[in-house]
Amino acid sequence: MKPVLEVEDLSQNFGGLRALNDLSLHVDTSEIVALIGPNGAGKTTFFNCVTGIYTPTEGRVYLYDANGERQLLNGRKPHAITALGMARTFQNIRLFNQMTVLENVMVGRHCRTRAGILGALGRGPRTRREEQESIDLSYALLESVNLQDLWNETAHNLAYGAQRRLEIARALATEPRMLLLDEPAAGMNPQETRELETLVRGIRASREISILLIEHDMSMVMSLSDRIYVMEYGSCIAQGTPEEVRGDPRVIKAYLGESDA
Incomplete structure (x- = not known):
């Protein structure tokens, strides 16, 4: 499959705090990919770097335009990135x-x-x-x-x-080719979440849009995603299909903690 979004070794520092650390991922054509992790893992910071709100400290972000040409997004303003074919929603409406x-x-x-x-x-x-x-x-x-x-x-x-x-x-x-959804199911009841899941699937099917979402509803993530990236403390600790990620010991530890016994 052809890529739509490529992120290479992305890092973001805020003073002495390293919010993102050498994070790499890709999203292919018409793919639904989830970015998950505990609160504070750096997920929204990642979205802000990709969409031009922040300028990454290190690394590169590429978006493939409608002609299939790879465009470097680093240093571009948010409106220019939108014009190239990337759109997003926000955690807070x-x-x-x-x-x-x-x-x-x-x-x-x-x-x-x-x-x-x-x-x-x-x-x-x-x-x-x-x-x-x-x-x-x-x-x-x-x-x-x-x-x-x-x-x-x-x-x-x-x-x-x-x-x-x-x-x-x-x-x-x-008219995006790449759609970023930041916790779209936050605050929704189960019925609304099911309707949202159907909507996202319909968007992908009817418009052939690639979708990257941040979401805490694991049931929705596991049923909707083709692939999943898992973040903790600004780094990617696991990636793979929902089945691969579900049983990964590093993911279980990140979400549930590890007994000292």
């Missing part, structure tokens, strides 16, 4: 709470539209056509996450699970 559900998704279209300030002011045929296309695409994305009936609702009025789905729809609006 970050919606535009006073905007409508449809408007939130349309914001994600910004990196794929061409109308500038003059076009917006002049409202010529090209600008109007592009705006209508953005509306149509955004509404279709709401249909894909079952939020179409709430298109004109203010985002902060949505139930928690619906807000999670809206954030995913907004990320999909950027």
Whole structure:
């Protein structure tokens, strides 16, 4: 399989703290990969390095673009990385709470539209056509996450699970090849988690998107993932299929501890 994301020997220091230590991983085309580990293992720091929020201290991050060319992400701004084909959601939901559900998704279209300030002011045929296309695409994305009936609702009025789905729809609006989900099931009840799992599978199947997720719900991770990387104290301690990782003594020790007896 062809890779979409490659990370080589990634390290991140914050003063005297080494939050990531020589971490390497890859995600292939249409693959669902999970990144797991105890709280404080460095998972979200890893996402922040990959998406341009942090500049890694060491190592390299590559994203393969739509033409199959390997693009170095180090030093690029988050919006430039998004334009190359990577999108993410956040552990703490970050919606535009006073905007409508449809408007939130349309914001994600910004990196794929061409109308500038003059076009917006002049409202010529090209600008109007592009705006209508953005509306149509955004509404279709709401249909894909079952939020179409709430298109004109203010985002902060949505139930928690619906807000999670809206954030995913907004990320999909950027037309990513690589989607990063940071604890998408956090705070969800079992029914919402099952629906989310079905949604993620559907996204992969219908859009051929590669997905890397951080998640603490081990039942979801084991049933959804093709491969799993396990982190502890900023380093990768295990990797493999769900079956391989489930029985790895290092993983059991990281999650359950080890008796002194």
